[in-house]
Amino acid sequence: MEDKNQTLLSDFAKIAPYFNDVIAEDIGISVIEGKKYIAYMPAKKLDLGNKVGDEVKGKVSLDALSTGKKIFRIVTKENSAYGIPYIACAYPIFNQEKVIGCITTTQTITTHERVSSSAHQLAVSSKEMSANLEELSADANKLATTSNELGELNKNLSEATKRMDEIVNFIKGVASQTNLLGLNAAIEAARVGEAGRGFGVVAQEIRKLAVESSESVSIITESLQQIQVIIGSFSKKFENSERNIANQTQHLQEITAASQILAHISTELSNVADSLFQSK
Numbered sequence: 001m002e003d004k005n006q007t008l009l010s011d012f013a014k015i016a017p018y019f020n021d022v023i024a025e026d027i028g029i030s031v032i033e034g035k036k037y038i039a040y041m042p043a044k045k046l047d048l049g050n051k052v053g054d055e056v057k058g059k060v061s062l063d064a065l066s067t068g069k070k071i072f073r074i075v076t077k078e079n080s081a082y083g084i085p086y087i088a089c090a091y092p093i094f095n096q097e098k099v100i101g102c103i104t105t106t107q108t109i110t111t112h113e114r115v116s117s118s119a120h121q122l123a124v125s126s127k128e129m130s131a132n133l134e135e136l137s138a139d140a141n142k143l144a145t146t147s148n149e150l151g152e153l154n155k156n157l158s159e160a161t162k163r164m165d166e167i168v169n170f171i172k173g174v175a176s177q178t179n180l181l182g183l184n185a186a187i188e189a190a191r192v193g194e195a196g197r198g199f200g201v202v203a204q205e206i207r208k209l210a211v212e213s214s215e216s217v218s219i220i221t222e223s224l225q226q227i228q229v230i231i232g233s234f235s236k237k238f239e240n241s242e243r244n245i246a247n248q249t250q251h252l253q254e255i256t257a258a259s260q261i262l263a264h265i266s267t268e269l270s271n272v273a274d275s276l277f278q279s280k
Contacts, residue, residue, distance in 0.1 A: 008093060009031060009033050009038065009093055009100070009101050009103075010038075012029075012031045012039065012103050013031045013038045013039035014039075016029050016031055016039040016040070016041045017041055019041060020041060020043065020044065025107060026043045026044050026045055026046070026107060026108070027043055027105050027106065027107045028040070028041060028042040028043035028046055028047070028048070028105065028106040028107065029041050029103065029104070029105055029106075030050060030058075030061065030103070030104040030105075030106070031101070031103055032056055032061055032065070032101045032102050032103070032104065033100065033101040034100070034101060035055055035056045035062075035065065036053060036054065036055060036056065037050050037051065037052050037053065037054050037056065038052060038101075039052060040052060042106075043106060043107055043108065045108050045110075046084075046086055046106060046107060046108045048082045048084075048086070048106060049082065057081040057082070058075075058081055058082075058088060058090075058104065058106075059073075059075070059079070059081060060072075060073050060075065060088035060089070060090045060104060061088070061090045061102055061104045063090070064090035064091065064092045064099075064102045064104070065090075065092060065099055065101070065102055066099075067092075068092050068094070068099045069092065070089070070090065070091050070092065071088075071089070071090045072087075072088075072089045073087070073088055073089075074087050074109060075087070075088060085109045086106050086107065086108060086109055087106065087107050087108070087109055088104055088105070088106050089104065089105050090102045090103070090104040091103050091104070141249060158228075161227055161228055
């Protein structure tokens with residue numbers, strides 16, 4: 001009675017012509033008994049030129065026959081018995097414990113080349129993006145430092161303005177006292193008559209100086225008030241800017257961390273793609 005696995009080889013040989021019509025991928029199929037092809041249907045885009053009755057040349061099929069293990073491999077042009085690169089998967093068929101043949105599928109390497117190329121491009125782009133984001137994050141940190149320095153400067157300016165207010169108030173008080181002193185001197189000069197005429201002139205000049213000082217103080221006070229309004233407006237805008245800078249810096253740090261993870265993943269993907277192509 002024919003072994004069921006021997007029958008399986010025969011059945012695969014019968015369905016081989018229809019194999020490519022019932023699956024989505026463009027795959028060729030070889031049915032091997034012993035070390036000879038009993039059926040071969042090439043992929044639409046990959047014909048290794050095998051013929052029924054030919055001795056097996058493909059190393060993937062030979063390895064599956066000799067080891068009794070399923071073999072999947074990307075065969076490079078340099079390691080191909082056919083002089084062209086391809087992907088092969090060989091599945092051994094047993095009769096009890098003895099390998100009696102195998103079924104091997106083959107397909108073009110184009111898709112995997114695209115995966116490898118895309119993986120390499122992604123790795124390079126991710127590293128560049130990560131480097132640019134790190135530089136941007138460093139600039140954001142410098143901007144945050146400058147912002148803190150501006151904040152300290154604004155604080156010092158505000159305190160200096162307050163001290164100037166105190167000085168102006170002091171000058172205003174001196175001008176008021178001087179004016180009062182001049183007024184009293186003028187009254188005394190008028191009381192003593194002709195003898196106090198010279199003293200009256202001095203008293204008049206003192207009052208004039210007090211008035212001019214008072215007017216100057218008013219101008220300075222008005223200017224200081226305008227400066228204080230500007231400083232107050234700057235402080236509010238600065239606080240908003242400082243919050244925005246802090247938020248942007250935090251977001252940049254998060255994006256930088258994410259880009260580093262992406263760069264690591266893309267590098268791993270690139271390494272996996274390379275390892276596939278390094279398969280013999």
